[in-house]
Amino acid sequence: MRGILLVASHEFVETVRSKSFLVSLILIPLMLGVGLAIPTWIEHRTSAMRTVAVVDLAGGYAERLAAAVNRRHAREVLSALHLYVRAYARSDFRTAQGLDIERVPAILARPADAISDAEADRFLAAGGAPWALELARPYLRADAPEPQLPPQKLRIVPLADPPPATVLLADPAAALGPWLHDGGDAAGKTPGLAAVILIPPDVTGVAAGSVAALGRGDPRRSVQIWSDGALPRDMARTLKGTLDDLFRRDALLATAGTRDILAADRVRAPVVALDISAPGGRALTLADTIRRILPKALSVMLVYFLYINMFMLMSNTMEERSNRIVEVLISSITPRTLMIGKLLGSSLVAVAMFGFSVLAFFGIFSIAGDSAVVEFAGIVLGILKGSAIVPLLFLYFVLGYFLFAGIFLTLGAFAESNRDVQNLSLPVVLFMAMMPVVVIAFADDPNGTSARVLSFLPFFGPFMMMARANASPPVIEILGSVAVQLLTILALLWAAARVFRVAILFSGRPPRFRQLLRFLRGEE
Amino acid sequence: METVVRIADIHKRFGDQVAVDGLSLAVARGEVFGFLGPNGAGKTTSIRILLDIMSPDRGSVDVLGVRSALSVAHRIGYLPEERGLYRNMTAEGVITYLARLKGLGAREARRRARALLERYGLAAAARRRIRQLSKGMAQKVQVLSTLAHDPDLLILDEPFSGLDPVNQQVLEQVLRDLKAAGKTVIFSTHVMQHAERLCDRILLIARGRNIFEGSVDDAKARLDIRLRLRTEGDVAPLSGLPAIKRVFRRSRDGDICEWEFRAERSLSVERFIAACVEHRIPIRHFTMLEPSLHDVFVRLVRANDAVGGEGS
Ligand SMILES: Nc1ncnc2c1ncn2[C@@H]1O[C@H](COP(=O)(O)OP(=O)(O)OP(=O)(O)O)[C@@H](O)[C@H]1O
Numbered sequence: 034m035r036g037i038l039l040v041a042s043h044e045f046v047e048t049v050r051s052k053s054f055l056v057s058l059i060l061i062p063l064m065l066g067v068g069l070a071i072p073t074w075i076e077h078r079t080s081a082m083r084t085v086a087v088v089d090l091a092g093g094y095a096e097r098l099a100a101a102v103n104r105r106h107a108r109e110v111l112s113a114l115h116l117y118v119r120a121y122a123r124s125d126f127r128t129a130q131g132l133d134i135e136r137v138p139a140i141l142a143r144p145a146d147a148i149s150d151a152e153a154d155r156f157l158a159a160g161g162a163p164w165a166l167e168l169a170r171p172y173l174r175a176d177a178p179e180p181q182l183p184p185q186k187l188r189i190v191p192l193a194d195p196p197p198a199t200v201l202l203a204d205p206a207a208a209l210g211p212w213l214h215d216g217g218d219a220a221g222k223t224p225g226l227a228a229v230i231l232i233p234p235d236v237t238g239v240a241a242g243s244v245a246a247l248g249r250g251d252p253r254r255s256v257q258i259w260s261d262g263a264l265p266r267d268m269a270r271t272l273k274g275t276l277d278d279l280f281r282r283d284a285l286l287a288t289a290g291t292r293d294i295l296a297a298d299r300v301r302a303p304v305v306a307l308d309i310s311a312p313g314g315r316a317l318t319l320a321d322t323i324r325r326i327l328p329k330a331l332s333v334m335l336v337y338f339l340y341i342n343m344f345m346l347m348s349n350t351m352e353e354r355s356n357r358i359v360e361v362l363i364s365s366i367t368p369r370t371l372m373i374g375k376l377l378g379s380s381l382v383a384v385a386m387f388g389f390s391v392l393a394f395f396g397i398f399s400i401a402g403d404s405a406v407v408e409f410a411g412i413v414l415g416i417l418k419g420s421a422i423v424p425l426l427f428l429y430f431v432l433g434y435f436l437f438a439g440i441f442l443t444l445g446a447f448a449e450s451n452r453d454v455q456n457l458s459l460p461v462v463l464f465m466a467m468m469p470v471v472v473i474a475f476a477d478d479p480n481g482t483s484a485r486v487l488s489f490l491p492f493f494g495p496f497m498m499m500a501r502a503n504a505s506p507p508v509i510e511i512l513g514s515v516a517v518q519l520l521t522i523l524a525l526l527w528a529a530a531r532v533f534r535v536a537i538l539f540s541g542r543p544p545r546f547r548q549l550l551r552f553l554r555g556e557e
Numbered sequence: 558m559e560t561v562v563r564i565a566d567i568h569k570r571f572g573d574q575v576a577v578d579g580l581s582l583a584v585a586r587g588e589v590f591g592f593l594g595p596n597g598a599g600k601t602t603s604i605r606i607l608l609d610i611m612s613p614d615r616g617s618v619d620v621l622g623v624r625s626a627l628s629v630a631h632r633i634g635y636l637p638e639e640r641g642l643y644r645n646m647t648a649e650g651v652i653t654y655l656a657r658l659k660g661l662g663a664r665e666a667r668r669r670a671r672a673l674l675e676r677y678g679l680a681a682a683a684r685r686r687i688r689q690l691s692k693g694m695a696q697k698v699q700v701l702s703t704l705a706h707d708p709d710l711l712i713l714d715e716p717f718s719g720l721d722p723v724n725q726q727v728l729e730q731v732l733r734d735l736k737a738a739g740k741t742v743i744f745s746t747h748v749m750q751h752a753e754r755l756c757d758r759i760l761l762i763a764r765g766r767n768i769f770e771g772s773v774d775d776a777k778a779r780l781d782i783r784l785r786l787r788t789e790g791d792v793a794p795l796s797g798l799p800a801i802k803r804v805f806r807r808s809r810d811g812d813i814c815e816w817e818f819r820a821e822r823s824l825s826v827e828r829f830i831a832a833c834v835e836h837r838i839p840i841r842h843f844t845m846l847e848p849s850l851h852d853v854f855v856r857l858v859r860a861n862d863a864v865g866g867e868g869s
C-alpha cells in the first residue's frame with residue numbers, strides 16, 4: 034500500500050511538473066476560447082442572407098416589417114460609412130473638430146440613430162451601398178482603402194401560397210412544418226427559410242416588462258416566430274426589436290395627443306419563438322438548445338480528454354522503460370504495485386486536469402464579459418446544477434479512464450521510443466476517434482434500441498451513457514452499464530498486470546499478438 | 558559462515574535461447590563476490606532471477622533467508638546493467654524517491670541522499686536535473702541511489718562500465734568500504750582487474766553454466782607458473798626438475814637465449830635458482846610470471862567453448 038501511494042504521488046508530481054502537462058493546461062482554455070470564438074466569428078463574418086417569411090393574418094404588418102428590417106440594415110451601412118468617411122476624409126473636408134459636416138452630404142455625416150426613415154428609404158431607393166459609396170468618393174483621400182460595410186443578413190418576404198388561416202391557427206406547427214423542416218425542398222416549398230413569422234389576427238401591443246413582452250405570452254395572441262431549432266440570437270433580437278418598434282409606433286399614433294401616449298411609448302410586441310419540432314410548439318429557448326447539445330458535447334470532450342491523459346500515461350511509462358529505471362523499481366516493489374500506483378497517480382492527474390478545465394470553462398465565460406457568453410455560461414451552469422450531469426460526467430470519466438488506462442499503460446511498457454508509442458497506440462487511438470462519431474449518431478434517439486445496446490457494450494458504455502444523460506435513462510440501465518464497464522476494467526487490468534510484468538523487461542521488437550497471449554498465460 | 562545468497566540449479570530460456578543452464582552459487586555474509594563471464598553468459602539474467610525480477614524456469618533461489626528478494630527489498634541495493642534515471646528529476650530527488658521505495662521515511666531519505674552526494678563530491682549536482690549531468694556523473698548518482706537505504710546486500714551489474722579510471726578507483730573504494738562495514742557485495746564484470754583486486758571469491762560462468770567457483774588464488778592455480786630465464790648456459794638439467802612441465806626457447810641474441818619454463822604451482826623458485834647455481838648456469842635475467850585472472854578467464858572460457866562446441 035505504501036508502495037502504491039509512493040508511486041502514485043511520484044507519478045502525479047512528475048507529470049504535473051512536466052512540460053506536456055503545462056502545455057495541455059494552457060491549451061485547454063485556449064481551445065475553449067477559440068471554440069467559443071469561432072461560431073461567433075463565423076456568425077459575424079458570414080454574409081449568407083437569411084430569409085424569413087411572414088404570414089400576416091392581422092394585416093398591415095408584413096410590408097412594414099420588411100421595410101423596417103431593410104431600413105435597419107440601411108442605418109447600419111450608413112453608420113459604418115459615416116465612420117469610414119470620418120476616418121478617410123480629405124484634409125480640406127476636415128476641421129479642428131474632425132469631419133467638416135457642413136460640407137459633406139448630410140446622409141454621410143450621421144450616426145445610425147440620427148438617420149431618419151426618409152433618409153434610409155432614399156438610400157435604399159437610390160441603390161444602397163454602391164450609390165452611397167459613389168456619393169462619398171469626392172470627399173475621400175485617394176489612398177482610402179475599400180470600406181468594410183455590414184452585409185445584409187436578413188430579408189423579409191411574404192410566405193408564398195400560405196395554408197388557409199383556419200388551418201394555420203388550429204395547428205401552426207403542422208401547417209408550417211413543410212416550410213421549415215429539412216424536407217421543405219422536396220415538398221416544393223420555399224427552400225432555405227430560417228423562420229416563418231405568423232402574425233395572428235387579433236394581436237395587440239403589450240406593456241414593456243409584461244410576461245408577453247418577455248416572450249412567454251400566449252402564442253395565439255402573440256407574433257409567433259417558428260423555426261426548426263434555435264433561431265440565431267442576433268436574428269431573433271433583430272426581429273424582436275423591429276416588431277417592438279412597429280407596435281410602439283402604432284400605439285403612439287393611436288394615442289397621439291392624449292395622456293395615453295406616455296403608456297404607448299412603453300408598448301412592445303408580444304413575440305414568442307417556437308420550435309417546429311417540439312410537440313405543441315413549446316417556446317424554444319437557448320437553454321433548450323444547450324440542453325440538447327451539451328451531453329453530446331461532453332461525450333466528445335470525454336474522449337478527447339481521455340486521449341490527452343492516455344498519451345501522457347503512455348509516454349511516462351515509455352520513459353521509465355527506455356531509461357531502464359523500471360528495473361530498479363521492480364527490484365523494490367512488485368510490478369503489480371508499480372502498475373496500480375501508476376494508474377492511481379495518473380488518474381489523479383486526469384482528475385486535476387478535468388477540474389482545471391471545468392474552472393477554465395467558467396473562468397473564460399466570466400472574463401469574456403460579453404453578455405451573450407455570460408448568459409450562455411449561466412444557462413450551462415443552471416443545467417449542470419439542476420441535474421446529475423456533473424456527477425455522471427465524473428463517473429463516466431473515471432470509468433472511461435480505467436477502461437483505457439490499462440491498455441495504454443501496457444502498450445507504453447512495450448515502447449522504447451515515441452515512435453513506438455505512436456505505432457503501438459494507433460489502433461486504440463483510431464478506435465477512440467471513431468467512438469464519438471458512433472455515439473453521436475445514436476444520441477439523437479437517446480432511448481432507442483441502438484443507444485441502449487451501445488450503453489451496455491464495453492468501452493462505448495460510458496460515452497453513450499454520457500450522451501444520453503439528459504434523456505434520463507432508467508437507473509437500472511445506468512447501473513447495468515456501469516457494472517459491465519467495471520467487469521471489463523477488472524478483466525483488462527488483470528490482463529494488463531500480467532503482460533506489464535513481462536513487457537517492461539522484454540527486449541527487442543514489440544511482440545505480436547500471439548506472443549501477447551503467451552504473456553497472458555504467464556510465460557515469458 | 559552464514560550464507561546470504563544461495564542459488565541452486567536455476568534454468569532460464571527465452572524462446573529457444575538458453576540463457577541460464579543449471580547455475581548454482583552461494584555467497585557468504587561479508588564477502589565481495591565477483592560474477593564473471595563473457596558477453597551473453599547469462600550474468601544479467603541470473604541477477605534478475607536472484608532479485609525475483611524474473612522467475613526461473615526451474616531451480617530455487619534463497620536471498621537473505623527468503624525465497625523472493627522482493628520481500629527483503631529494503632535490505633538489498635541493486636544497480637542494473639543498463640542505467641538510467643528519471644531525466645527530469647534532480648539527483649537528490651531521484652535518490653530520495655528510490656530510497657523511499659525501499660522503505661525509508663521522506664525526511665530520512667532526503668537527509669541520506671544529501672549526505673551521500675556530499676560525501677562523494679556531488680554536492681553541487683544535488684539540485685541539478687539528471688539530464689544536465691554527464692553520463693559518468695549520472696552513473697555515480699545511480700550507484701549512490703543503491704546505497705541510500707543502507708542495504709546489507711549489494712548487487713551491482715557491471716558497475717565499472719562507463720566510469721573513467723578515477724571514478725573506477727572511487728567505486729573500488731566504495732566497495733572496500735562496504736566490505737569493511739560488513740556488507741555483502743555481488744558484482745558482475747568482464748574486466749578482471751577489478752575482480753582480482755576486490756573479490757574474496759569469484760564465479761566464472763559461460764553459456765549459463767558454472768565453470769569455476771572459488772577464490773582468485775584458486776582460479777590462478779588452474780594455470781601454470783611461467784618462468785623466464787636469459788642465459789648462455791645449457792638449460793637441459795633444469796627441465797628434469799620436479800614440477801617443470803615444459804621448456805621452450807623464446808628468443809636468441811648471439812649466445813644468449815631466453816627460455817620459458819612452464820611449471821606447476823608447487824614449483825619452488827628457490828630450488829629452481831639453486832639448481833641454476835649448481836649446474837653453473839649463469840643467470841643474465843630472471844622473471845617469474847604469475848598468471849593473471851585475465852589469463853584464467855580467457856583460458857577457461859576458451860576451454861568451455863571447445864567443450865560446448867562439441868556438444869552443440
Ligand atoms: N529479456 C530477454 N529476452 C530474450 N532473450 C534474452 C533476454 N535477456 C537475455 N536474453 C538472452 O539470454 C542470454 C544471456 O543474456 P544475459 O544478458 O544474461 O548475458 P550477460 O552475461 O549479462 O551478458 P553481457 O556481459 O553482455 O551483459 C543472451 O543470449 C541474451 O540474448
Ligand SMILES: [Mg+2]
Pocket residue numbers: 600601602638714
Ligand atoms: Mg549483462
